[in-house]
Amino acid sequence: MGHSDNTKFDIRSVNQKKTLYDKLWQDHLVKCRDDGTALIYIDRHLIHEVTSPQAFEGLRLAGRKPWRTDSVVATPDHNVPSEVAERAAGIAGIRDDVSRLQVQTLEDNCKEFGIVEFGINEPGQGIVHVIGPETGATLPGMTVVCGDSHTSTHGALGALAQGIGTSEVEHVLATQCLIQKKMKNMLVRVEGALAPGVTAKDLVLAIIGEIGTAGGTGYTIEFGGNVIRKLSMEGRMTLCNMAIEAGARAGIVAVDQTTLDYVKGKPYAPKGAHWEQAVAAWSQLHSDDGAHFDTVVELQGETISPQVSWGTSPEMVLPISARIPDPAQQSDATKRNGIQRALEYMGLKAGQKISDIALDRVFIGSCTNSRIEDLRAAAAVVAGQHKATSVKQVLVVPGSQAVKAQAEKEGLDKIFLAAGFEWREPSCSMCLAMNADKLGAGEHCASTSNRNFEGRQGYGGRTHLVSPSMAAAAAIAGRFVDVREQLDKITNSIGTTEGAGQ
């Protein structure tokens, strides 16, 4: 194509230029129905304990069986204790009766329906969005679903990955398909370079600050541009993870050498001839030059500073050097009320410096930032220092058993423990406080998680979203500081692998 000088042919080929999302959609199209909806085939279904019990119950009540059990992978993550002693006794050791029943129910359902489960203390266990890429259970070109909005994470591999509700979990179990309408295409292009100390987390918070928490509603967002190309896979996962915080069900990044290098050799990655075949297919997983995007958002990497969220929505975010906004300066009544309510909930005053916010607790973990690179970045800031005495607790919760083992091999756990941090077991932990890890009412927390909603980390708790290195620096100082000021202490690169595989 494109070699003909036939004008008609050229016009047709222009029309055929596709975005990455267009390609993934088309590859999985089972049927277009007359009413404009489509059946989309699902390659990988990830399951955890919170959003699956009612789906399995639905199957049982209707007398249905899963369509393809070998497409399903399960693990408990939301409810499992992070505390080392409580965790040691497995499911039976979970103190909260309701949580224990939910984790047990997952295990029972997986056994009954013949589904692979990485159990509570098995080597493969971890936060579902950490273990998917890390084991190769999620791969480029796949459609991936999970009853969890942060399924967007797997889009970093060049997969179409979306969060679904429990009815859809049941639907995918029973039919291997989703009923959907195609989303629109958005491109977020970030050119230039990120300054040292500025990470993928800062980038995605800045993007959400720019387009808002509903900015991506109705779209699949592709992240592109030079800055994205230079991000490591971990950084791309952080970015795609929070696409949902911009309202987009799916975020994606094109496949490149960084992707292939990451996937190769993973336990469930294709081997031998299948690997060669897969790599050939994956080389098409990028948007064609000139493909049409309904919306394009452009940012320049150099303009982005370390970010801190100050309010109760991820769009309420500012650079570390900024001051808390004044609702009086907002002309839109709904927005003004929103800022006012957020300031009251957060116990902050208009005009206050972000760097003056004192912290009670720090949380380093979650499906956004609990991968090995995140822990290395935090450890690099912490090494040889101790948490501020005013900070009551610093939790470091690795995203998976594999991340935990790797971190211990590198001695990162020792660095955290020497700094007065707590080294915990893999779980969602204080990201959403379904296990025992919670904020007290009124407490401020520097958190590497993804949502600063009211009560998210505990009743009355006050969340500030930051990168792992910013969280670590805040733990040491007892308040927010610009991690770039500590740059001379940081030896490892943060959030990027400069020039990796380029």
Added chain:
Amino acid sequence: MKPFTQITGIVAPMDRANVDTDIIIPKQFLKSIKRTGFGPNLFDALRYLDQGEPGQDNSGRPLNLEFPLNFPRYQGASVLLTRKNFGCGSSREHAPWALDDYGFRVIIAPSFADIFYNNCFKNGLLPIVLNEALVDQLFKEMYQQQGYALTVDLQSQQIIKPNGESLTFELDEFRKHCLQNGLDDIGLTLEDAEAIRSYEIRRREQSPWLFDALG
């Protein structure tokens, strides 16, 4: 799923933008393995003055009397009026389960988060998108008139106000069909089982690694 045809109900306000699913149903209630019983904990942190826990008797808990759903005038409401990006955040279907269990059948907003919007239809709830000016007008009328009620007719896709004025809303044809008839969409999809199987055969030939066993 119960069919939805027409309802007439009192309108209650949730007068803020970006109401997230953590606000709609806090995480401690997600530990349940059932689909029912979430109504008493809808908007739990706003409705009560204490911290709610699963399994507790909610009847004796101190109510936040400043929260509109606790006002006598909004008791029995089945239409929720709210602002943009309602249902953002988590994919938890417990959010529509809680709204349904409380007694809401319709939610009107200028926009909804995608996953939440989709989840509503699976549970017989009708989310209606109207432009901001129309939503503003409904808020004004509702605040002015005690017992303000709307009739929502699915077939004609119309909202009828107390003064007889009507507003038209948009709705996807497939969703309307399922909602009207209370259809189980798994059953509908399985009517296409042959198409799914032939896709699978094609896919297995083209991309065999996708069917490698997870041993």
